[in-house]
Amino acid sequence: MPGVVLGNTGVLSGTGTLSIVGTGGTVQAAAGASVPQAYPGTSQVSVAAPGSTSWQYLGTLGAVAALTYSYACPGGSDQLTCTVMVPATYRTQLLNPGLKVRVTRGGHVVWTGKLDEPVPTSSGWQLTAVGDGNRGTDFCAVYSGTWPAGIPDDPVNEAIARGLPWVNPGIGSPSGIWTGQEVDSGSGTITDLLNLVCTRGGLTWYASSQPGGSIGTDLSVFPLPTAVNRLLVVTDPVARTLGGDINTIFIRYEISDGVATSTSATYGTTGVTNAQSVAAHGVIETYMDLSSAGVMSAGAAQAVGNNVLSIYQRSSFAGPFTASYGQILNAGGAPIDPGCDQAGTVVRLILTDYGYGGEVTMAPVTFIVGAYTWDDFAQQAQITPYQALDQSLSGLLSMEATVLTPITVSS
Helix, strand or coil, rough: CCCCEEEEEEEECCCCCCECCCCCCCCEEEECCEEEEEECEEEEEEEEEEEEEEEEEEECCCCCEEEEEECCCCCEEEEEEEEEECCCCCCHHCEEEEEECEECHHHHEEEEEEEEECEEECCCCEEEEEEEHHHHHCCCCCCCCCCCCCHHHHHHHHHHHHCCEECCCCCCCCCCCCCCCCCCCCCCHHHHHHHHHCCCCCCCEEECCCCCCCCEEEEEECCCCCCCCCCEEEECCCCCCCCCCEEEEEEEEEECCCCCCCCCCEEEEEEECCCHHHHHHHCCEEEEEEEHHHCHHHHHHHHHHHHHHHHHCCCECCEEEEECCEEEEEEECCCCCCHHHHHCCEEEEECCCCCCCCCCCCCCCEEEEEEEECCCCCCCEEEEHHHHHCHHHHHHHHHHHCCCCCCCCCC
């Protein structure tokens, strides 16, 4: 008809994002309870069969809501949950457990993993997936050489050949790598092995699904980062606690094995201290036994202790920070897309209208991000510091075994 102007109708949400109704089946996530329709450009979930490159969007089945995905450091892509809003009586091959899962946002992949068994509910199919950063627990650390030659590259590469979905550019022997006592081939997992070589060397590891480095889920082992690359504007404070503030470690080590002199092995005890923490909070001690790692000097034992203190020092945070768009900035102060961020970054806090806690200091508070969760429905991120104290009973028991009292396997 002459004079008729064709166009589409859109409205601005409270965040200033254009929301368009009827965008089709390839829009995967709702933007929140106040905006029931999906934002264009929000996170997209797709699946593919193992070994296939034919990715199918779950949005072709129905609306995908309540999407949440997370990361952990050490690790990588951690967990994913969402709901495909189709009747529980409807089941297709796109919901089969074992399918590869990936999340794309802003034109690139931000999360990868493997689909678990879906659960039918009254609101649709509830999906969960385990991230590729967790897949090291599915593979045994089998090595064909002699310990510690080729550790950890040899077991990692063998696991990749058997199906571990990682790419290993080569770890080698970075400064501080810790192999300790020989571990029987296949007796632990790849995740156990990587945790072992990093824990006492001031190192960490990450299998990144995001762009950068080698194509694919790129594995790297690196020193704990210190350069700030994120600014976090905090509107609600997070409490701090001294529950994990170990500042003095007594270390037992082997001085000689007695083989050359046909005598018994001899052992010694040395120690390391974080003087700054002791001055602020008093002495909090623990014990570490390195005698099963073989003969070493007192200096070598102290280096291990100092590496441990470099991770577990000063006061811990008692929980995660919550942030929305505009609160997470790059080092230059420009907002980033929080749905594309991940763990392993170094954050500097910018507190608004709150003090820095019980310690009066002009120094900015910085921390490594140990866990990062993005809720695409609430449009919020949860950021957990690398040094955070889990105050649940299970968390405290785990900390007793892994943080408060670092141990090695004795022969």
